Amino acid sequence: MRLPPRAGARLCLVGPCIVASRLGSPIVAKRHVRVARLAVERLESAGRAILGLPSRPVFFGKQLKVIILGAGVVGVASAWYLAQAGHEVTVVERQPGAGLETSFANGGQISVSHAEPWANPEAPAKILRWLFREDAPLLFRLRADLQQWRWGLAFLRECLPGRTRRNTTQLVHLGLYSRAELTALRRETSIQNDHLERGILHFFTDRESHEHAARTATLMREHGCDLTMKTAAEAIALEPALNSIADVLQGATYTPSDQSGDAHLFTVRLAELAAAKGVTFLYDNVVEGLERTADRIASVRIRNAHGVQALGADAYVVALGSYSPHLLRPLGLRVPIYPAKGYSITVPISDPARAPHVSLIDEAMKVVVSRLGTRLRVAGTAEFTGYDLGINRTRCEAILKRAQHLFPGAFDPRLAEFWTGLRPATPGNVPLIGRTSIANLYLNSGHGTLGWTLACGSGRALADIVSGRTPQVQFDFLRDES
Numbered sequence: 309m310r311l312p313p314r315a316g317a318r319l320c321l322v323g324p325c326i327v328a329s330r331l332g333s334p335i336v337a338k339r340h341v342r343v344a345r346l347a348v349e350r351l352e353s354a355g356r357a358i359l360g361l362p363s364r365p366v367f368f369g370k371q372l373k374v375i376i377l378g379a380g381v382v383g384v385a386s387a388w389y390l391a392q393a394g395h396e397v398t399v400v401e402r403q404p405g406a407g408l409e410t411s412f413a414n415g416g417q418i419s420v421s422h423a424e425p426w427a428n429p430e431a432p433a434k435i436l437r438w439l440f441r442e443d444a445p446l447l448f449r450l451r452a453d454l455q456q457w458r459w460g461l462a463f464l465r466e467c468l469p470g471r472t473r474r475n476t477t478q479l480v481h482l483g484l485y486s487r488a489e490l491t492a493l494r495r496e497t498s499i500q501n502d503h504l505e506r507g508i509l510h511f512f513t514d515r516e517s518h519e520h521a522a523r524t525a526t527l528m529r530e531h532g533c534d535l536t537m538k539t540a541a542e543a544i545a546l547e548p549a550l551n552s553i554a555d556v557l558q559g560a561t562y563t564p565s566d567q568s569g570d571a572h573l574f575t576v577r578l579a580e581l582a583a584a585k586g587v588t589f590l591y592d593n594v595v596e597g598l599e600r601t602a603d604r605i606a607s608v609r610i611r612n613a614h615g616v617q618a619l620g621a622d623a624y625v626v627a628l629g630s631y632s633p634h635l636l637r638p639l640g641l642r643v644p645i646y647p648a649k650g651y652s653i654t655v656p657i658s659d660p661a662r663a664p665h666v667s668l669i670d671e672a673m674k675v676v677v678s679r680l681g682t683r684l685r686v687a688g689t690a691e692f693t694g695y696d697l698g699i700n701r702t703r704c705e706a707i708l709k710r711a712q713h714l715f716p717g718a719f720d721p722r723l724a725e726f727w728t729g730l731r732p733a734t735p736g737n738v739p740l741i742g743r744t745s746i747a748n749l750y751l752n753s754g755h756g757t758l759g760w761t762l763a764c765g766s767g768r769a770l771a772d773i774v775s776g777r778t779p780q781v782q783f784d785f786l787r788d789e790s
């Protein structure tokens with residue numbers, strides 16, 4: 309008799325379950341099942357590695373009907389990995405396509421090396437200094453908004469050295485995992501998104517920040533990030549375009565394995581690949597609310613040109629970026645996500661020799677620079693001013709002026725396009741991933757400054773959690789409270 313493909317793995321689970329249930333405790337039994345699952349998964353992946361086969365998600369449960377709310381880079385990556393795991397997936401999005409809000413024109417960096425959050429011991433003094441400067445890299449516009457004050461206090465707590473260390477470690481772990489998943493996905497699908505693998509060079513124009521970076525670098529290396537310190541001359545040798553600021557450059561850090569690419573192109577193309585695998589995308593559909601019965605979500609209420617309707621599923625994933633709290637609050641779930649508005653300029657490169665090839669982080673101005681095919685993207689700064697998406701000319705002009713200063717003659721500033729987006733920021737920049745206290749409601753949101761970097765790892769881990777598997781990355785996922 310031929311056994312179905314994963315019958316062996318299922319049989320392996322029976323033993324520990326029986327033993328555990330004889331011990332009389334359902335909690336012990338549950339834990340034994342988890343351990344057994346993990347052992348089987350590790351055995352299978354070791355076996356596949358020995359045979360030279362690509363790794364494959366192991367799926368132990370039945371096929372679930374999953375609805376993902378939001379088609380940003382995080383929602384689409386979740387859809388991809390959930391479909392790969394064998395689930396029936398529908399994505400609901402208010403825009404006419406994927407990746408049209410915060411994932412549209414970000415800095416383009418896959419930057420594991422940029423894991424130190426804004427909330428660090430040096431931040432409070434800097435923020436105070438910048439408080440009334442219109443072009444400040446980090447600007448809190450204090451408002452009569454309880455959410456903003458609550459978030460701001462939590463941010464201050466995350467500036468404590470121990471919290472910063474913990475958050476940086478979390479982000480490095482998830483970042484390394486995510487970058488590896490992105491690389492595997494690229495190999496598997498040949499997805500094209502103006503991608504470059506030339507590393508990320510983080511440069512400093514004041515000595516104090518460079519010295520601070522050296523301390524952070526040690527922590528990053530301890531956790532496996534290949535970040536090294538560079539002198540000013542070494543930085544210019546890696547990226548000759550930085551010669552323009554040779555007189556003030558203090559040094560840099562360099563992470564060769566970091567990457568860059570257009571997050572919007574990636575999101576659109578991954579959505580197309582997912583659709584080809586059977587994922588349904590409902591664009592132009594606004595999510596209005598979730599209907600709860602007892603400890604479960606029964607349906608999601610959506611509105612489109614034809615009216616309002618309820619969609620039902622086995623599981624629901626909230627990936628609405630900065631808007632996630634709005635949907636969760638009526639259910640009694642408070643999540644510490646607040647919008648951190650950022651800006652970018654995108655401009656065609658007119659002189660390729662004067663534009664950088666290596667993706668850059670400019671510490672002084674808190675902007676990142678990526679070459680995306682024939683375009684240059686310069687993005688960054690943060691403004692805490694609620695959900696306002698208006699373009700502030702002063703802030704855009706400041707970024708444009710800095711780009712002209714760094715790369716004189718590389719582009720025509722009159723052709724620059726300005727954009728703004730709302731990063732879904734948690735106080736410590738660590739995203740919220742996993743199951744909520746409502747049994748069939750999951751969250752994949754709050755990726756702040758690193759949503760593009762962390763999207764694939766977060767999507768894969770979320771798919772594992774929904775499938776009842778243990779994610780293969782050391783990260784504090786939401787606690788399974790069901």
Ligand SMILES: Cc1cc2nc3c(=O)[nH]c(=O)nc-3n(C[C@H](O)[C@H](O)[C@H](O)COP(=O)(O)OP(=O)(O)OC[C@H]3O[C@@H](n4cnc5c(N)ncnc54)[C@H](O)[C@@H]3O)c2cc1C
Pocket residue numbers: 377378379380381382383400401402403406407408409410411412413414415416417418419593594595596627628629630631649650651652676687688689728729730731732752753754755756757758759760761762
């Ligand atoms: C200036 C700037 C530069 C950045 N640079 C980088 C970088 O270099 N590297 C990096 O890793 N990250 C970067 N980021 C961060 C990154 O862009 C975000 O973390 C990421 O895009 C968040 O993705 P998301 O899918 O969670 O949110 P989003 O992309 O905002 O997706 C959420 C989706 O939900 C939809 N939605 C919301 N409400 C509803 C509703 N009621 N009904 C239906 N649909 C709804 C929205 O339309 C949207 O498509 C940058 C961000 C900014 C602003």
